[in-house]
Amino acid sequence: MKNIQSYITENKERFLNELIELLKIPSISADSAYKTDTLKTAEAVKTSLEKAGCDHVEICETPGNPIVYGEKIIDKNLPTVLVYGHYDVQPPDPINLWDSPPFEPVIKTTEKHPDGAIFARGACDDKGQMYMHVKALEFMTSTNQLPCNVKFMIEGEEEVGSVNLAPFVKNNHEKLKNDVILISDTGMIANDTPSITTGLRGLSYVEVEVTGPNRDLHSGLYGGAVANPINILAKMIASLHDENNHITIPGFYDKVEELSTEERAEMAKAPFNLENYKKALDIDAVYGEKEFSTNERNSIRPTLDVNGIWGGYTGEGAKTVIASKAYAKISMRLVPNQEWEDITNLFQKHFENIAPEGVKVKVTPHHGGQGYVTPIDSIGYQAASKAYEDTFGKTPIPQRSGGSIPIVSLFEQELKSKTILMGFGLDSDAIHSPNEHFGIWNYLKGIETIPGFYKYFTELSK
Amino acid sequence: MKNIQSYITENKERFLNELIELLKIPSISADSAYKTDTLKTAEAVKTSLEKAGCDHVEICETPGNPIVYGEKIIDKNLPTVLVYGHYDVQPPDPINLWDSPPFEPVIKTTEKHPDGAIFARGACDDKGQMYMHVKALEFMTSTNQLPCNVKFMIEGEEEVGSVNLAPFVKNNHEKLKNDVILISDTGMIANDTPSITTGLRGLSYVEVEVTGPNRDLHSGLYGGAVANPINILAKMIASLHDENNHITIPGFYDKVEELSTEERAEMAKAPFNLENYKKALDIDAVYGEKEFSTNERNSIRPTLDVNGIWGGYTGEGAKTVIASKAYAKISMRLVPNQEWEDITNLFQKHFENIAPEGVKVKVTPHHGGQGYVTPIDSIGYQAASKAYEDTFGKTPIPQRSGGSIPIVSLFEQELKSKTILMGFGLDSDAIHSPNEHFGIWNYLKGIETIPGFYKYFTELSK
Numbered sequence: 001m002k003n004i005q006s007y008i009t010e011n012k013e014r015f016l017n018e019l020i021e022l023l024k025i026p027s028i029s030a031d032s033a034y035k036t037d038t039l040k041t042a043e044a045v046k047t048s049l050e051k052a053g054c055d056h057v058e059i060c061e062t063p064g065n066p067i068v069y070g071e072k073i074i075d076k077n078l079p080t081v082l083v084y085g086h087y088d089v090q091p092p093d094p095i096n097l098w099d100s101p102p103f104e105p106v107i108k109t110t111e112k113h114p115d116g117a118i119f120a121r122g123a124c125d126d127k128g129q130m131y132m133h134v135k136a137l138e139f140m141t142s143t144n145q146l147p148c149n150v151k152f153m154i155e156g157e158e159e160v161g162s163v164n165l166a167p168f169v170k171n172n173h174e175k176l177k178n179d180v181i182l183i184s185d186t187g188m189i190a191n192d193t194p195s196i197t198t199g200l201r202g203l204s205y206v207e208v209e210v211t212g213p214n215r216d217l218h219s220g221l222y223g224g225a226v227a228n229p230i231n232i233l234a235k236m237i238a239s240l241h242d243e244n245n246h247i248t249i250p251g252f253y254d255k256v257e258e259l260s261t262e263e264r265a266e267m268a269k270a271p272f273n274l275e276n277y278k279k280a281l282d283i284d285a286v287y288g289e290k291e292f293s294t295n296e297r298n299s300i301r302p303t304l305d306v307n308g309i310w311g312g313y314t315g316e317g318a319k320t321v322i323a324s325k326a327y328a329k330i331s332m333r334l335v336p337n338q339e340w341e342d343i344t345n346l347f348q349k350h351f352e353n354i355a356p357e358g359v360k361v362k363v364t365p366h367h368g369g370q371g372y373v374t375p376i377d378s379i380g381y382q383a384a385s386k387a388y389e390d391t392f393g394k395t396p397i398p399q400r401s402g403g404s405i406p407i408v409s410l411f412e413q414e415l416k417s418k419t420i421l422m423g424f425g426l427d428s429d430a431i432h433s434p435n436e437h438f439g440i441w442n443y444l445k446g447i448e449t450i451p452g453f454y455k456y457f458t459e460l461s462k
Numbered sequence: 463m464k465n466i467q468s469y470i471t472e473n474k475e476r477f478l479n480e481l482i483e484l485l486k487i488p489s490i491s492a493d494s495a496y497k498t499d500t501l502k503t504a505e506a507v508k509t510s511l512e513k514a515g516c517d518h519v520e521i522c523e524t525p526g527n528p529i530v531y532g533e534k535i536i537d538k539n540l541p542t543v544l545v546y547g548h549y550d551v552q553p554p555d556p557i558n559l560w561d562s563p564p565f566e567p568v569i570k571t572t573e574k575h576p577d578g579a580i581f582a583r584g585a586c587d588d589k590g591q592m593y594m595h596v597k598a599l600e601f602m603t604s605t606n607q608l609p610c611n612v613k614f615m616i617e618g619e620e621e622v623g624s625v626n627l628a629p630f631v632k633n634n635h636e637k638l639k640n641d642v643i644l645i646s647d648t649g650m651i652a653n654d655t656p657s658i659t660t661g662l663r664g665l666s667y668v669e670v671e672v673t674g675p676n677r678d679l680h681s682g683l684y685g686g687a688v689a690n691p692i693n694i695l696a697k698m699i700a701s702l703h704d705e706n707n708h709i710t711i712p713g714f715y716d717k718v719e720e721l722s723t724e725e726r727a728e729m730a731k732a733p734f735n736l737e738n739y740k741k742a743l744d745i746d747a748v749y750g751e752k753e754f755s756t757n758e759r760n761s762i763r764p765t766l767d768v769n770g771i772w773g774g775y776t777g778e779g780a781k782t783v784i785a786s787k788a789y790a791k792i793s794m795r796l797v798p799n800q801e802w803e804d805i806t807n808l809f810q811k812h813f814e815n816i817a818p819e820g821v822k823v824k825v826t827p828h829h830g831g832q833g834y835v836t837p838i839d840s841i842g843y844q845a846a847s848k849a850y851e852d853t854f855g856k857t858p859i860p861q862r863s864g865g866s867i868p869i870v871s872l873f874e875q876e877l878k879s880k881t882i883l884m885g886f887g888l889d890s891d892a893i894h895s896p897n898e899h900f901g902i903w904n905y906l907k908g909i910e911t912i913p914g915f916y917k918y919f920t921e922l923s924k
Contacts, residue, residue: 030778031777091779091781093775094678160779203682214743215559215743215895216559216895218893218895221760221889222760223765224763224765224767225756225760226750227749230699230768230770230771230790231703231768233696234768234771235699239700241693241697281677283689283820286688286820287818289686298684298686301686302686303685307783308774308775309692309695310771312769312770312771313553314770314771314789315493315555315770316493317492317622318623318793318828319770320665320894321769321894322769323770331685333681333682333685333686358745358749366780367780401682402686403680403682404682432678432680435677
């Protein structure tokens with residue numbers, strides 16, 4: 001019976017070209033100008049699932065971008081794996097920092113990817129990682145090696161908060177019924193250090209608006225006499241962290257899961273070189289919450305970051321104006337046990353409380369999601385671990401990620417099943433940044449590893 | 463001999479239409495995309511001066527926008543008035559807040575302007591006020607009532623710091639030789655309360671750039687672990703004022719002219735209604751330096767305002783990114799005795815000093831100018847005061863303005879003559895804001911008042 005390695009060797013070029021075609025479509029969910037392209041991408045995903053051997057594929061309409069659903073049921077008595085991924089991508093800006101156009105994929109080698117990497121928006125997050133599962137399915141169906149049932153749910157709004165996924169999941173318990181959920185939308189430590197993400201941070205994303213005078217004013221005639229919304233917004237943002245970089249929102253830390261000294265010692269074993277980290281980002285020092293390490297700050301600790309700020313005159317030259325309004329997009333990364341709706345409310349109440357006289361403040365909750373932890377003694381985790389051992393020759397390291405996949409905790413709540421996060425990207429792949437890329441070695445290694453998960457999960461489920 | 467009132471009555475329509483034509487040209491000096499329109503405006507000003515009776519008019523090239531020079535010399539032994547103004551305008555954005563297109567002038571009545579006002583960018587600042595002088599000259603030449611020599615110097619870079627005016631003035635002492643300088647680029651208290659600006663604030667305008675990581679980062683993977691340039695910029699801006707809204711830059715107040723209790727009491731007599739002021743701006747409270755009144759805060763006290771801020775994702779929807787860079791445009795209004803170059807250096811040194819580890823800071827000085835005070839016992843002030851008495855039936859109130867006309871102190875330095883600031887606009891005319899306008903009554907009242915200044919100045923100079 002044909003094995004996966006030889007199948008990949010024979011089909012490598014086609015696997016690459018199919019992904020490149022998918023990456024050419026700018027499915028930017030955050031910008032309604034790309035609506036048509038986003039729908040076109042959904043159609044492309046549907047076709048790819050049909051070709052990969054799904055018996056039934058459909059495009060499920062939502063108030064926003066549609067969800068592509070596909071399934072191949074071989075035996076009701078066998079376990080069912082539900083694969084989740086997303087076909088939408090982040091906006092590419094700042095566009096001028098891309099070395100090649102974000103939607104014209106090119107292959108270049110990098111220090112971390114000597115076999116070459118595909119440079120394009122969505123290459124790693126998440127078109128490339130999602131498509132590994134489509135190709136793994138193609139292998140299993142075309143060689144009669146699919147050991148269980150499989151369902152695909154590929155959405156188009158992950159980068160804007162999956163607002164329409166929750167109702168879809170709530171209304172389709174039977175359709176989505178499964179024994180384990182499999183997602184590749186995270187990363188691993190290094191190509192020679194495989195890891196499986198066991199923890200995710202939650203998210204609360206808000207937009208704030210500070211209004212001062214009812215119109216833009218001349219800064220000479222009014223400067224110093226009225227509250228300047230930009231100065232006030234800066235002051236309010238600054239006050240959200242204290243001198244130890246603790247977040248000052250009352251109640252923010254109340255439910256934060258505190259790790260034991262042992263657990264923190266265990267985490268500290270993950271390979272990490274601070275000098276290389278600083279060098280890679282060209283910074284002279286790291287910065288963050290006092291008394292926690294860099295790896296702790298971006299994984300087990302909640303954080304608050306301004307993702308965007310704007311107000312007043314930002315064009316060429318000078319304009320001596322006091323703006324009427326100033327804006328910021330602010331996101332908080334949360335840890336398990338922090339309820340994202342509660343945190344959003346705490347933020348809103350606090351931000352309104354600290355607004356000084358002379359300005360009006362508006363806080364608009366954007367979206368959010370819960371944190372999540374995968375137990376490493378679960379069948380799903382064990383199956384994944386064995387699959388990595390076969391293809392990497394090493395036991396993967398369980399790792400907490402700082403990122404958020406809000407829907408993971410939703411899945412557990414609604415579908416009562418655990419999620420396994422098999423990520424094959426690297427931190428250096430620049431997801432959400434200019435020049436996002438995905439290693440060809442990683443893409444093929446993912447396709448190679450996934451069938452093993454199906455095999456071991458089916459065996460362990462007996 | 464024809465008097466000015468009847469001349470205005472006969473030519474009112476033409477005076478309005480000529481100004482409207484001038485306002486249709488978008489001479490935005492801050493945006494190089496409007497270079498051609500800006501040059502076209504200079505040509506239009508040249509033509510208008512020729513028609514108004516100047517013997518010699520020329521367009522003087524500079525490395526930036528040209529300066530229009532015109533003169534009518536009737537007798538070397540008579541005094542010479544030098545009129546300064548500018549034909550460039552502020553950028554119109556935010557464009558969506560204009561009720562009518564900024565470069566398609568319309569006439570509408572307002573509460574303050576029952577006789578109607580011209581709505582257009584530059585209507586008041588400064589095309590409208592500059593053109594009053596052209597029409598006043600036309601009256602005096604066409605009716606043989608020009609009592610002295612007159613020179614015009616109309617520049618095209620006032621809104622971007624008059625960078626090329628200083629060298630022009632320095633290199634043309636003889637050409638620009640005069641006994642008094644006359645400028646209408648300020649305002650007055652109200653149509654029934656004429657005032658003459660006797661003080662101006664200086665200006666230091668800088669742009670700051672804060673750089674964190676060398677590329678945009680995913681806020682989930684890096685959030686809380688690296689310095690976020692936007693959070694840092696907010697923190698740095700917030701620290702520039704203390705809890706009493708004093709500016710914290712070391713040495714900033716060292717040379718600030720402190721007014722006596724008597725002088726402050728004198729100032730306090732100027733009519734001012736705090737409730738109306740707040741109502742007009744739709745704010746629940748004023749905001750500013752402790753222990754100073756609103757009128758003091760925006761005239762005799764130096765201030766610091768952020769005029770623009772930007773960084774990260776500012777588009778539609780959400781992007782969970784940590785930006786590599788954040789920017790702000792910051793201006794400081796200065797009072798007499800504060801040297802703008804010194805203040806710029808103090809700011810730069812301080813801002814670089816307060817940058818925390820993990821970021822790099824760049825401060826780019828933009829432009830600036832000195833504060834200025836006109837002595838009310840000077841011949842020039844007295845002549846202006848008498849001219850207002852004739853046309854308003856009231857003695858004008860001497861008033862300090864918070865605005866800056868950086869070149870006024872340059873003129874004194876280089877040309878050894880005092881400047882008289884006869885402004886006919888109102889604070890409510892929204893200069894630098896959407897829906898800028900200039901009252902028709904004010905426009906004509908300016909044309910009516912200016913010839914009186916020439917008459918009295920010539921008499922008092924004997």
